[in-house]
Amino acid sequence: MTEPEKKLSAKQRSRRNFLGQSLSAAGAAIAAPSLLNACQNKSVSASNALVEGETTIELKINGHINKLNIEPRVTLLDALRENLGLTGSKKGCDHGQCGACTVLIDGQRVYSCLTLAVMQEDREITTIEGLAAGDNLHPVQTAFLENDGFQCGYCTPGQICASVALLEEVKNGSVSYVTPDLTNPPSLASLSETEIKERLSGNLCRCSAYNGIVAAVQQAVGQTPPSPAASMENSHAG
Ligand code: FES
Numbered sequence: 458m459t460e461p462e463k464k465l466s467a468k469q470r471s472r473r474n475f476l477g478q479s480l481s482a483a484g485a486a487i488a489a490p491s492l493l494n495a496c497q498n499k500s501v502s503a504s505n506a507l508v509e510g511e512t513t514i515e516l517k518i519n520g521h522i523n524k525l526n527i528e529p530r531v532t533l534l535d536a537l538r539e540n541l542g543l544t545g546s547k548k549g550c551d552h553g554q555c556g557a558c559t560v561l562i563d564g565q566r567v568y569s570c571l572t573l574a575v576m577q578e579d580r581e582i583t584t585i586e587g588l589a590a591g592d593n594l595h596p597v598q599t600a601f602l603e604n605d606g607f608q609c610g611y612c613t614p615g616q617i618c619a620s621v622a623l624l625e626e627v628k629n630g631s632v633s634y635v636t637p638d639l640t641n642p643p644s645l646a647s648l649s650e651t652e653i654k655e656r657l658s659g660n661l662c663r664c665s666a667y668n669g670i671v672a673a674v675q676q677a678v679g680q681t682p683p684s685p686a687a688s689m690e691n692s693h694a695g
Pocket residue numbers: 547548549550551552553554555556557558559568569570571
């Protein structure tokens with residue numbers, strides 16, 4: 458290995474380490490399940506005193522039941538972040554425009570800033586903190602790491618939750634605005650770059666890490682990033 462190659466290799470390793478640390482920070486509980494449990498336990502005990510205007514609800518989040526006293530006007534995003542200490546879900550626009558707050562509710566992606574916490578009782582809520590199994594990252598999280606699918610990481614929890622839902626939607630035969638033949642939904646293997654971009658168009662990235670995000674989804678669906686379909690689309694565009 459030449460000297461410049463050694464320097465580049467060391468730089469890449471160092472960036473990969475940094476990205477790993479950043480993703481863990483973005484996912485909050487990926488590397489600190491005990492901290493997450495502490496937050497959740499704190500929320501249960503802190504919610505004992507009911508004040509005027511509040512109602513008591515139970516939310517099932519990442520497999521844990523959380524009992525909290527909350528005003529009916531509180532969004533799910535604020536309940537997660539402010540009441541339960543689950544700050545992995547980010548508040549970008551707070552108006553349903555950026556996707557930073559995306560969580561899964563009964564397996565479907567939802568902007569948590571656009572729904573009220575009191576509406577989510579008896580639902581299964583999964584946030585970025587609930588995707589990893591202990592120290593084992595979800596395959597989509599791993600794919601984001603390995604394909605540099607982020608820079609600052611602010612949009613990343615939402616991007617990852619949306620991508621997890623995207624995979625299930627394709628498995629279930631859903632079509633999108635850009636599906637050429639609505640009677641012939643794409644499979645995971647045939648999902649094109651255009652389909653991935655369309656299906657993630659509700660999640661914005663200010664850092665414009667879109668190439669890495671698309672490559673991460675391609676890896677997660679079992680394609681070799683960038684997929685042959687992506688190369689074809691690029692050559693057509695050129
Ligand atoms: S914070 Fe919910 S869509 Fe932007």
